Amino acid sequence: MDSIIVPCLLKAALRKEESKEVQKEAEMALLALSSIRENKFVEQELYLNDIIEIIEYHQEHRNLTRLAYQSAWQFLTDRFFVDNSLDGEIVSELHFAREVGKELEEFAKCVDWKKEKEEEMEKETKEELVLMRWFNEIFNFLNLNALWKEEFAGLVGGVVQVSRAAKGNNEEISNRCIYPLRNATEKRDVKVEDLLKSGAIDAVLEGMQRPKLNDETLFDCLQFFSTxxxxxxxxxxxxxxxxxxxxxKRKIVL
Structure with a gap:
């Protein structure tokens, strides 16, 4: 079934005509692809070149919706669970950390954080739903990639911006921001200077001072500072x- 379904969905997502109908079809195709979970092996020749083209074209032309772009990445990063040879494409060629850092910066600006009505506060916006999907991918990415690279600092910076924007407005997203910051400190070659520069230390400290802080998030905050x-x-x-x-050495020379 995969040999039939995956190429058909990718073909729909590869269409580049600028119309709402084509954009909607691409979004639905990529959303369907993102539902093929991480434990499902798919042959590289069925998807790799096409999904790389989709992501790279969006990076240049910004033709996909936020949900479609996240779905394309989710499909690709989920394949990494069963095929770690994709590390080069995800990290070096497509620059996952850099791209997600940019996406998070945009979300920090575009989400309607200050909802005034109670019914608005209980209802998640589409942007918030996509943002939560990104956090799942960040969680997987940081756990699967052992080495800390320079671009990862941009990813941390994006998380920090979302954390500050969500503070006092969205407790769930505020809590979700802490774990990737804690996870970043656990990379063996992380530089404390990067954490200071990105504002991660201040963000976690601010997170600890929130009135509504669950035990799990508090543990992540304490673990962050311990590390x-x-x-x-x-x-x-x-x-x-x-x-x-x-x-x-000086003694020996003298």
């Missing part, structure tokens, strides 16, 4: 060892 503290201790130790090495 940052450990990283600072490691940096101090490395600097001390480097100074000792240089001092020993």
């Amino acid at each position: 940052v503290s450990m990283r600072l201790e490691e940096k101090k130790r490395d600097e001390r060892e480097e100074e000792e090495r240089k001092a020993t």
Whole structure:
């Protein structure tokens, strides 16, 4: 079935005519593709070139809706669960971290965070639903990619912007922002300077001060600061060892 369904859906999503009808068809096709879950193996030759073309074309022309673009990424990143050879395409060729960082920055600006009516507060907007889908992908991405790369700082920066925009307006999204920040600190080669520059440390501190804070999110906040503290201790130790090495070298030369 996959050998028939996947190429047909990709063919619909590849259409580049600028019309609402074509855009809607592409969105529905990509949404259907994103429902093919991570435990479902699909042969690379059925999808890889086409999904890369779809994502790259959108990066240049911005032709997809926010939901369609997220769905394209979700289909691709879900394949990574059963085929880790996709790391190069996801990280280096298509720049997942950079792109999602940009998407989050846009969401921080476009979501109607300050809902005035009670019925509005209880109803999720389409933007909020897509944003929550992005957070699922960020969760998977950070867990599956062991090495910290320079572009990841942009992803963290996007999470920070959403965290600040959602503060006091959307508790669920505020809580979801904390885990990827905690996860980032657990990368062995993360730089504390990147966390400071992106505002992650301030964002988590602000998150801890929210009146409605569940136990799980509080644990993530505490774990974040515990890991940052450990990283600072490691940096101090490395600097001390480097100074000792240089001092020993000077003694030998003299």
